[in-house]
Amino acid sequence: MSNYKLPDLKYDYGDLEPVITAEMLKIHHDKHHRAYVVKLNEALEKYHEAEKKKDAEKMIELQSAIKFNGGGHINHSIFWQILAPIKNGGGDLKKEYLIYKAIENDFGSFEKFQELLSNKSTLVQGSGWGWLGFSRQNKSLVIHTCQNHDLLSARGIFPIFCIDVWEHAYYLKYKNARAEFIKEIWKILNWQEIESRYKKIIT
């Protein structure tokens, strides 16, 4: 019996304005993310039934729905956590943070990193995500992009923070201007949370 749940947000729908409007956030969280959770639970239930019946064909058929909706649930759960209202410190990157020092170290400067991640995220073809991750193998920060809801962790990279570049993430306010949305999202990044995710992985 699978029972994944839609996580509550630590802020109200209107709290990420003006970057993300209340309407955008409500639809994104309560409609899109909720649908991934519902469909993940449905697919897993069918999968367990097929497993009991030893129906390998059915099990394989269900894998893409599990991957897609499960990835949607996992990636959005990270996304909501790494955002914060401006009034609660959104966008406030402190220079004493280890993540700030690591970014400077691995990318030359914060500005270079910001430009690189913004450009790569803008250029994702179709739907996907831009990521800052940590490679345990190379002991360094890495920028990645994923298609659809593919997981960064499936590449052996620990996800530190992400930018949702699906059209549903920005269309209501920014229309087709994905680059504009990405430019604005930096104002609501929860660097305190990002710092704590980074510390967890390096210790």
Ligand code: MN3
């Ligand atoms: Mn989304």
